[in-house]
Amino acid sequence: MTVRKYFRQGRASPFEYTWPAGRGIPGWVLQHKVPYGTxxxxxxxxxxxxxxxxxxxxxxxxxxxxSSFGEVLGYFDIRNKQDAEGFTVADQDMLMAxxxxxxxxxxxxxxxxxxxxxxxxxxxxxxxxxxxxANLEVVREEERTQxxxxxxxxxxxxxxxxxxxxxxxxxxxxxxxEALGQRAKAxxxxxxxxxxxxxxxxxxxxxxxxxxxxxxxxxxxxxxxFEKRTGIICLTTVTVPDVPLPRAPSLTLFRIxxxxxxxxxxxxxxxxxxxxxxxxxxxxxxxxxxxxxxxQAGEAAGLHSLGLLGMRERAQRLGGTFDIRGVPGDGxxxxxxxxxxxx
Amino acid sequence: MTVRKYFRQGRASPFEYTWPAGRGIPGWVLQHKVPYGTxxxxxxxxxxxxxxxxxxxxxxxxxxxxSSFGEVLGYFDIRNKQDAEGFTVADQDMLMAxxxxxxxxxxxxxxxxxxxxxxxxxxxxxxxxxxxxANLEVVREEERTQxxxxxxxxxxxxxxxxxxxxxxxxxxxxxxxEALGQRAKAxxxxxxxxxxxxxxxxxxxxxxxxxxxxxxxxxxxxxxxFEKRTGIICLTTVTVPDVPLPRAPSLTLFRIxxxxxxxxxxxxxxxxxxxxxxxxxxxxxxxxxxxxxxxQAGEAAGLHSLGLLGMRERAQRLGGTFDIRGVPGDGxxxxxxxxxxxx
Numbered sequence: 118m119t120v121r122k123y124f125r126q127g128r129a130s131p132f133e134y135t136w137p138a139g140r141g142i143p144g145w146v147l148q149h150k151v152p153y154g155t156x157x158x159x160x161x162x163x164x165x166x167x168x169x170x171x172x173x174x175x176x177x178x179x180x181x182x183x184s185s186f187g188e189v190l191g192y193f194d195i196r197n198k199q200d201a202e203g204f205t206v207a208d209q210d211m212l213m214a215x216x217x218x219x220x221x222x223x224x225x226x227x228x229x230x231x232x233x234x235x236x237x238x239x240x241x242x243x244x245x246x247x248x249x250x251a252n253l254e255v256v257r258e259e260e261r262t263q264x265x266x267x268x269x270x271x272x273x274x275x276x277x278x279x280x281x282x283x284x285x286x287x288x289x290x291x292x293x294x295e296a297l298g299q300r301a302k303a304x305x306x307x308x309x310x311x312x313x314x315x316x317x318x319x320x321x322x323x324x325x326x327x328x329x330x331x332x333x334x335x336x337x338x339x340x341x342x343f344e345k346r347t348g349i350i351c352l353t354t355v356t357v358p359d360v361p362l363p364r365a366p367s368l369t370l371f372r373i374x375x376x377x378x379x380x381x382x383x384x385x386x387x388x389x390x391x392x393x394x395x396x397x398x399x400x401x402x403x404x405x406x407x408x409x410x411x412x413q414a415g416e417a418a419g420l421h422s423l424g425l426l427g428m429r430e431r432a433q434r435l436g437g438t439f440d441i442r443g444v445p446g447d448g449x450x451x452x453x454x455x456x457x458x459x460x
Numbered sequence: 461m462t463v464r465k466y467f468r469q470g471r472a473s474p475f476e477y478t479w480p481a482g483r484g485i486p487g488w489v490l491q492h493k494v495p496y497g498t499x500x501x502x503x504x505x506x507x508x509x510x511x512x513x514x515x516x517x518x519x520x521x522x523x524x525x526x527s528s529f530g531e532v533l534g535y536f537d538i539r540n541k542q543d544a545e546g547f548t549v550a551d552q553d554m555l556m557a558x559x560x561x562x563x564x565x566x567x568x569x570x571x572x573x574x575x576x577x578x579x580x581x582x583x584x585x586x587x588x589x590x591x592x593x594a595n596l597e598v599v600r601e602e603e604r605t606q607x608x609x610x611x612x613x614x615x616x617x618x619x620x621x622x623x624x625x626x627x628x629x630x631x632x633x634x635x636x637x638e639a640l641g642q643r644a645k646a647x648x649x650x651x652x653x654x655x656x657x658x659x660x661x662x663x664x665x666x667x668x669x670x671x672x673x674x675x676x677x678x679x680x681x682x683x684x685x686f687e688k689r690t691g692i693i694c695l696t697t698v699t700v701p702d703v704p705l706p707r708a709p710s711l712t713l714f715r716i717x718x719x720x721x722x723x724x725x726x727x728x729x730x731x732x733x734x735x736x737x738x739x740x741x742x743x744x745x746x747x748x749x750x751x752x753x754x755x756q757a758g759e760a761a762g763l764h765s766l767g768l769l770g771m772r773e774r775a776q777r778l779g780g781t782f783d784i785r786g787v788p789g790d791g792x793x794x795x796x797x798x799x800x801x802x803x
Contacts, residue, residue, distance in 0.1 A: 211554065218561035225568030232575035239582050245769055246589045252766040253596040260600075264607065264661065271657050272615070275650065282647050286633075286640065293636050297629065304625050307618065314614050318607065423595040426588055 118147050118189060123170070132170065141165040142179045147189045152213065154178035156203025158196075176203035180212040182219045190223045251434050258323075258368065265323035273315045280308045324371055332367045332401075333357075333394060336374060340392050343378045349407075350389045351378070357396040366435055366455045370394075370403050373428045373439075377405045377451045380424055385409025385449060398457070405451040411443030428453070461490050461532060466513065475513065484508040485522045490532045495556065497521035499546025501539075519546035523555040525562045533566045594777050601666075601711065608666035616658045623651045667714055675710045676700075676737060679717060679746075683735050686721045692750075693732045694721070700739040709778055709798045713737075713746050716771045716782075720748045720794045723767055728752025728792060741800070748794040754786030771796070 120143070123132035136144040145153050145163050155161040158174040165171055174196050182191040193212045198204050283305045291298030320326070326335045333355040340351040362370075374392065381387050387409030395402045416422065425441060428451075432439040437455035444450075463486070466475035479487040488496050488506050498504040501517040508514055517539050525534040536555045541547050626648045634641030663669070669678045676698040683694040705713075717735065724730050730752030738745045759765065768784060771794075775782040780798035787793075 211557070214554070215558060215561055218558055218565055222561055222564040222568055225565055225572055229568055229572045229575060232572060232579060236575060236579045236582060239579060239586060243582060243586050243589065245766075246586065246593060246773075249766050249769050249773065250589060250593045250596060253593060253600070253770070257596070257600050257603075264665070267657075267661055272654065275654060275657075279647055279650055279654075282643070282650075286644055286647070289637075289640055290629075290633060293640075294632075297632055297636075300625070301629055304622055304629070307622055307625075311615065311618060311622075314610075314618075318610055322607070423588075423592050426592045427596070430589075430592065 118143065118191070134168070141168070142177065143192050143194065146179050146181045146192050150181050150183065150187070150189060152178065152180040152209050154204050154209065173197075176201075178204040178209060178212065180209060180216060182216045182223065184220055184224055190220055193219075247430070250430060254431070261322040265319040268315050268319040268322075273312060273319065276308060276312045276315060280305060280312065283308060324368075327364065327367045327371060332362050332370060335367075335371055336392060336394055336403075339371065339374055339378070340390075343382075343390075347382045349382065349387055351392065352390070353392045353394070355394045357394070362401065362457065366401065366437075366457065369431050369435055369437075370401065370453065370455060373431060373451075373453050374403060374405065376424055376428055381405070381407045381409060381449075384412075387448060396457070401455050401457055403451075403453045403455075406448060408448040411445045411447065412441060412449045413443060417441045417443060461486065461534070477511070484511070485520065486535050486537065489522050489524045489535050493524050493526060493530070493532060495521065495523040495552050497547050497552065516540075519544075521547040521552060521555065523552060523559060525559045525566065527563055527567060533563055536562075590773070593773060597774070604665040608662040611658050611662040611665075616655060616662065619651060619655050619658060623648060623655065626651060667711075670707065670710045670714060675705050675713060675744075678710075678714055679735060679737055682714065682717055682721070683733075686725075686733075690725045692725065692730055694735065695733070696735045696737070698737045700737070705744065705800065709744065709780075709800065712774050712778055712780075713744065713796065713798060716774060716794075716796050717746060717748065719767055719771055724748070724750045724752060724792075727755075730791060739800070744798050744800055746794075746796045746798075749791060751791040754788045754790065755784060755792045756786060760784045760786060 119135040120132055122129040124130075136147060138144055138148040142153050142161075142163050142165075153163065154177060155164070156176045158164055158171075158177050159166075161177075164174070164177070176198050177194070177196050179192050179194045181189045182193065184190050193215065195204065195208070195212065198208070283301065287298055287301040287305055290301050324335050324339075326338060330338075336355065337353050340353045343349070344351040378390070381390055385407045387407035389408045391404075391406045393402075393404040393406075395404075417425070425439075429439040432453050432455065435455050437453060440450075440452045442450055462478040463475055465472040467473075479490060481487055481491040485496050485504075485506050485508075496506065497520060498507070499519045501507055501514075501520050502509075504520075507517070507520070519541050520537070520539050522535050522537045524532045525536065527533050536558065538547065538551070538555065541551070626644065630641055630644040630648055633644050667678055667682075669681060673681075679698065680696050683696045686692070687694040721733070724733055728750045730750035732751045734747075734749045736745075736747040736749075738747075760768070768782075772782040775796050775798065778798050780796060783793075783795045785793055
């Protein structure tokens with residue numbers, strides 16, 4: 118049993134001491150789990166007379182504070198009863214009556230401490246997991262970029278070069294054999310399709326246009342492409358056409374828009390989507406408003422939608438906010454605000 | 461102030477009542493924050509005589525339990541002092557002396573409750589985040605599979621078809637013009653390189669061999685490929701050559717091995733790696749043992765390595781375990797055990 122503080126008239130003083138079972142009066146109480154008192158402390162054999170705290174003690178009473186499981190959690194130790202020889206049975210009863218409340222207080226405090234450290238541990242795991250999730254997306258974007266680059270550099274460029282070789286060959290073949298030349302032309306056409314396919318796969322993997330054309334144009338392209346594929350009309354309003362953004366927030370907004378549009382196509386039953394991109398010197402705001410059935414508050418809480426959670430995580434990673442709310446009869450509005458570091 | 465339980469001789473009975481400030485004796489104490497007592501309860505104007513709990517009360521004393529901020533957290537309410545007219549000042553002092561310990565107990569319990577719900581909330585966020593991380597990897601694998609399929613179906617097959625067309629053309633051109641035929645042959649050779657490139661990108665994206673050849677052969681391929689690229693000798697021992705595994709555990713073990721090998725190449729400074737794959741009817745065990753510098757306990761705790769955390773998460777997702785330990789002079793051992801559902 119270790120004591121770290123000693124309370125004297127309601128004020129705590131530091132007092133570091135560990136009582137082994139059987140050592141001193143608290144040690145005796147720890148061992149026997151019943152009160153111990155004396156009116157002649159100076160001659161008491163249990164008392165540790167070498168402890169500075171025990172100097173000038175005449176009378177003393179010490180009662181255990183027991184836990185619900187009967188273990189000693191602490192003790193009351195009262196000294197030098199004023200205007201009396203020593204402590205009475207009534208004093209002892211009073212202290213014992215105090216013990217249960219003190220016991221509950223101590224047990225609660227211990228439980229609180231355990232909770233606190235459990236929570237701290239959980240919080241650390243949470244932060245690590247969050248970093249992992251962020252990293253998974255970074256790695257995925259890197260992988261996409263790498264594949265897109267391989268496709269472009271190793272396939273796209275080689276295919277283009279081959280196409281020119283073929284075209285050159287075809288011209289010469291046509292001169293010699295019209296029919297054979299037509300066959301060669303057909304292969305060249307196939308080659309064109311090939312090049313387009315490579316370009317499409319690469320673009321889907323990594324919107325290179327973000328670097329080339331900027332966010333506004335990329336968003337317009339995405340909306341147009343979405344409209345073409347789903348038949349849902351997708352209007353874009355860009356109030357600041359040339360938002361100069363670094364790659365990270367651009368990509369985040371682009372991916373969130375992709376996910377938001379996918380969600381609309383899957384769940385909203387919408388006919389029209391309005392996409393707005395607004396910017397101030399401090400923030401960029403993306404808003405996606407569809408005219409579908411309107412997300413329910415429960416769904417929006419995102420307990421079950423990993424897509425929503427992913428969008429929120431992406432926004433928060435850049436210090437931004439993500440909000441989704443549904444209005445029955447007025448569809449769903451997704452709002453993402455990303456802070457922009459001013460130079 | 462709402463009371464939910466009433467303690468009578470240490471036993472709790474349900475008693476639901478909310479005292480507004482000023483209503484009844486507890487309400488009076490709640491308002492005035494000082495004790496209230498009477499020895500003539502029957503004629504006391506503050507007493508609520510209509511409450512069933514107040515029938516047959518002769519004497520009563522009620523003292524507040526105050527928080528550290530002076531708000532009333534509860535009260536002591538003692539009735540019908542035996543063998544006496546009513547309660548004395550000493551009784552009141554005794555109850556007031558009990559109050560601080562009870563106050564701490566209540567405050568601790570409230571703090572504990574708050575911690576508990578904070579922890580529960582955090583735990584839920586943690587589980588959601590974990591599901592998100594899992595989902596990110598599932599989505600990534602799906603994306604890889606889809607791109608690999610597109611590459612294979614739309615590019616690989618078309619390129620192969622074109623190659624045959626070209627070969628056919630080349631044969632005919634050679635008959636008519638030897639020089640032109642050689643140029644056409646060169647294009648065909650380029651086409652071959654193209655086909656190999658497409659196949660390689662597709663294989664890197666999705667180890668299709670997992671389906672075709674099984675885990676054991678895929679691990680051997682991976683080890684061989686790693687050895688070729690890094691120059692680190694990579695020996696494989698597969699005790700059960702044809703482990704029949706579903707796609708999920710196969711892919712998990714394959715990806716963990718990829719990550720583990722990458723880690724060795726990056727950090728271990730190793731010359732030799734031994735990869736073992738063992739299986740029992742209940743489990744499949746993958747072990748990767750390198751002869752490098754040996755991971756430190758602190759690094760192995762994985763606080764900072766998202767790669768390690770990712771591997772652990774992948775293994776745990778399938779109910780498996782992930783362990784990494786370094787022995788100075790004996791390198792690092794990564795052990796992954798995945799349970800296998802027996803049919």
